[in-house]
Amino acid sequence: MEHSIITDNLVKTYSGGIQALKGVNLKVPAGCCFGLLGANGAGKSTLIKCLLSIVHITSGNAELAGISVKKSESRRSVGYLSEGHSFPKYLTAAGVCRYFGRLSGLSGSALEKEIDEKLALVEMSDWKKMKVSKFSKGMNQRIGIAQALMGNPNIVFLDEPTDGVDPVIRLKLRKVITEFCNKGSTVFINSHLLSEVEVVCDQIAIMNKGKIIHQGSVAEITSNKNKDGGLKVIFKTSQISNDSWNHLSSQGAEKIDTTQFSIQLESEQNISSIVDVLRKNNIDIYAIEPVKLGLEDFFLELANENPDKGETI
Amino acid sequence: MNSFLAIILDTWKQSQKQVVFIIMLVILFIISIAVIVIPQKTTLADGKTRIGFIWEDEPSDYLENSWMGIYMNHFKLLSEETHTDIDLSNEEAIKKWEEDNNKRREIIAAKVEEKLDYPKDRRSVELIVYFSAYIISFFSMILFLASCAGYFPGMLASGGIDIVLSKPLKRYQIYLAKYFGGMFLFAIAILGTYTLIFIGLGIRTGVWIAEIYMVAPLQIFSAAVLFAILSTIGTITRSSTLSLIIGFVFYLFIDKGFSVFFQLEDLNVFIDYPTVSAVANSMRLFIPNFDILRDSSCSSVLNIPMMEWQPIFIGGAWIIIMLSFGILKFQRTDY
Numbered sequence: 288m289e290h291s292i293i294t295d296n297l298v299k300t301y302s303g304g305i306q307a308l309k310g311v312n313l314k315v316p317a318g319c320c321f322g323l324l325g326a327n328g329a330g331k332s333t334l335i336k337c338l339l340s341i342v343h344i345t346s347g348n349a350e351l352a353g354i355s356v357k358k359s360e361s362r363r364s365v366g367y368l369s370e371g372h373s374f375p376k377y378l379t380a381a382g383v384c385r386y387f388g389r390l391s392g393l394s395g396s397a398l399e400k401e402i403d404e405k406l407a408l409v410e411m412s413d414w415k416k417m418k419v420s421k422f423s424k425g426m427n428q429r430i431g432i433a434q435a436l437m438g439n440p441n442i443v444f445l446d447e448p449t450d451g452v453d454p455v456i457r458l459k460l461r462k463v464i465t466e467f468c469n470k471g472s473t474v475f476i477n478s479h480l481l482s483e484v485e486v487v488c489d490q491i492a493i494m495n496k497g498k499i500i501h502q503g504s505v506a507e508i509t510s511n512k513n514k515d516g517g518l519k520v521i522f523k524t525s526q527i528s529n530d531s532w533n534h535l536s537s538q539g540a541e542k543i544d545t546t547q548f549s550i551q552l553e554s555e556q557n558i559s560s561i562v563d564v565l566r567k568n569n570i571d572i573y574a575i576e577p578v579k580l581g582l583e584d585f586f587l588e589l590a591n592e593n594p595d596k597g598e599t600i
Numbered sequence: 601m602n603s604f605l606a607i608i609l610d611t612w613k614q615s616q617k618q619v620v621f622i623i624m625l626v627i628l629f630i631i632s633i634a635v636i637v638i639p640q641k642t643t644l645a646d647g648k649t650r651i652g653f654i655w656e657d658e659p660s661d662y663l664e665n666s667w668m669g670i671y672m673n674h675f676k677l678l679s680e681e682t683h684t685d686i687d688l689s690n691e692e693a694i695k696k697w698e699e700d701n702n703k704r705r706e707i708i709a710a711k712v713e714e715k716l717d718y719p720k721d722r723r724s725v726e727l728i729v730y731f732s733a734y735i736i737s738f739f740s741m742i743l744f745l746a747s748c749a750g751y752f753p754g755m756l757a758s759g760g761i762d763i764v765l766s767k768p769l770k771r772y773q774i775y776l777a778k779y780f781g782g783m784f785l786f787a788i789a790i791l792g793t794y795t796l797i798f799i800g801l802g803i804r805t806g807v808w809i810a811e812i813y814m815v816a817p818l819q820i821f822s823a824a825v826l827f828a829i830l831s832t833i834g835t836i837t838r839s840s841t842l843s844l845i846i847g848f849v850f851y852l853f854i855d856k857g858f859s860v861f862f863q864l865e866d867l868n869v870f871i872d873y874p875t876v877s878a879v880a881n882s883m884r885l886f887i888p889n890f891d892i893l894r895d896s897s898c899s900s901v902l903n904i905p906m907m908e909w910q911p912i913f914i915g916g917a918w919i920i921i922m923l924s925f926g927i928l929k930f931q932r933t934d935y
Contacts, residue, residue: 336762336935339765340765341761341765342934343934361768362767363768367763369759369763369766371759372762373759375614375617377617378613382613386606386610387767389609390603390607390764390769391768392768393602
């Protein structure tokens with residue numbers, strides 16, 4: 288499999304001795320939408336900055352499209368939206384795209400066409416000539432995404448792309464990112480919003496204290512096949528007799544509230560026995576549904592398992 | 601090249617946002633207009649033309665006499681130049697010094713002779729340009745200093761530089777593009793001002809002083825030295841205010857202080873204090889003397905051969921050292 292981004296034992300120690308990256312090994316397949324998750328201070332932004340040579344690598348290697356990040360050519364076809372970016376206040380929406388488009392090597396009519404296309408993509412065409420100083424945070428974020436996509440780069444790094452964006456626009460931006468990814472570009476998203484990563488990304492990595500503690504596909508993580516979340520039983524009757532509850536709890540049932548409980552089953556056949564117990568006690572069953580383990584649950588579980596240490600995979 | 605131009609263009613847009621740069625352009629424009637409007641051409645009864653001031657009923661000899669005074673004074677100073685470091689025990693050295701002096705006197709005499717034939721109205725206009733060059737030099741340097749102090753801190757502001765660094769550019773290219781962007785704007789402002797004066801005065805007086813363009817190179821060079829210093833300070837401190845303060849202190853106090861110190865040494869004030877004299881002479885090798893650069897540039901309007909190469913070499917060295925240091929700092933910093 289071809290990889291757009293490869294890091295090999297990447298270490299970054301800031302002056303003052305703070306070790307932000309402690310040997311990061313990562314391989315991002317070409318053309319995938321990749322999500323990097325982690326708590327604040329996990330080293331996510333530092334990793335992106337190392338890949339773009341915004342901060343210098345202390346040791347280890349990293350490559351973008353097979354070229355060492357130490358060479359400026361590695362950034363030949365790269366787009367980037369930084370977290371908490373601040374565009375020059377004297378530029379208009381089109382001016383921002385024009386400036387960064389030019390820095391990426393675009394010029395002439397191709398540049399102007401790109402500006403119109405990308406502003407339309409993030410629905411900012413109507414504000415093309417307005418100064419960015421007058422924009423809300425969400426509008427600035429959209430301009431940020433537009434400039435990052437200028438020239439249709441092969442690799443796009445988006446650090447908190449939907450930060451400060453309202454839900455409607457967020458949905459649209461997700462669509463933009465997904466479509467861009469479908470065209471063959473690699474999109475690397477760094478986000479706190481696990482639900483967003485779950486929807487948009489194919490692959491994820493989880494960082495903790497400067498190390499990658501998990502990498503895999505989103506489908507794997509959220510699938511019940513990988514890890515069973517059990518069943519959630521919701522019933523209408525308000526009370527379960529003590530005897531019945533003792534029986535259920537002996538099989539691993541845990542009360543959620545007075546009208547529902549969850550239970551882990553060893554095999555699917557056990558569902559019938561649970562139903563039998565409930566019927567025997569004249570309990571009206573409202574619903575029995577599988578509990579799906581979301582990315583958030585997985586992330587929290589992993590974070591609890593690794594409170595202090597990270598293991599490279 | 602496209603990226604390089606993009607940063608230069610961005611510097612222009614950044615300048616437009618800075619009130620002080622606009623003020624500089626406005627002041628330069630006002631000076632140009634004043635320089636064009638003040639002189640007045642009058643045709644005398646004998647058919648000859650004279651240049652006076654607009655407030656004079658009849659043109660006086662003031663401008664012509666002042667021109668002659670300044671011209672002769674400069675040459676007088678030049679002809680009195682001596683080699684203070686000459687070895688008086690060495691006869692050959694003395695002989696060579698005498699020969700050099702004689703040659704210089706001959707050149708000066710020829711120049712003066714040549715200038716005496718100058719039309720009087722040309723002398724008057726040259727004098728006006730000479731003084732206007734001083735005024736333009738003073739205001740443009742002060743205001744450019746205030747303006748360019750913010751160029752690098754503005755570019756390096758948090759949240760702004762990350763995306764620029766993520767582009768396929770080497771850091772030294774970004775740094776130099778910003779530097780040349782600032783210098784390009786200053787050069788345009790200065791050349792625009794002199795062009796306005798050249799055309800305006802030419803039309804108004806009928807005298808076309810092309811020598812006005814000889815003033816610009818050294819003025820731009822002085823600004824380049826100052827901007828190289830400020831760009832390094834701005835890269836290290838990332839503060840416009842601090843860059844501005846340090847820049848002003850350097851230009852208005854440190855450099856001026858040394859300038860006075862060197863002048864006192866030239867006047868042999870420290871003749872009884874050889875150590876102080878030695879310090880002054882050695883400091884000449886390190887301090888870019890903006891006063892000498894300005895005098896040399898303005899005097900070129902009068903065609904006075906008083907170009908001093910030492911401050912130019914020292915200024916050039918400052919540009920190279922400051923830019924190298926600034927680039928090194930920019931290369932090594934994590935943003």
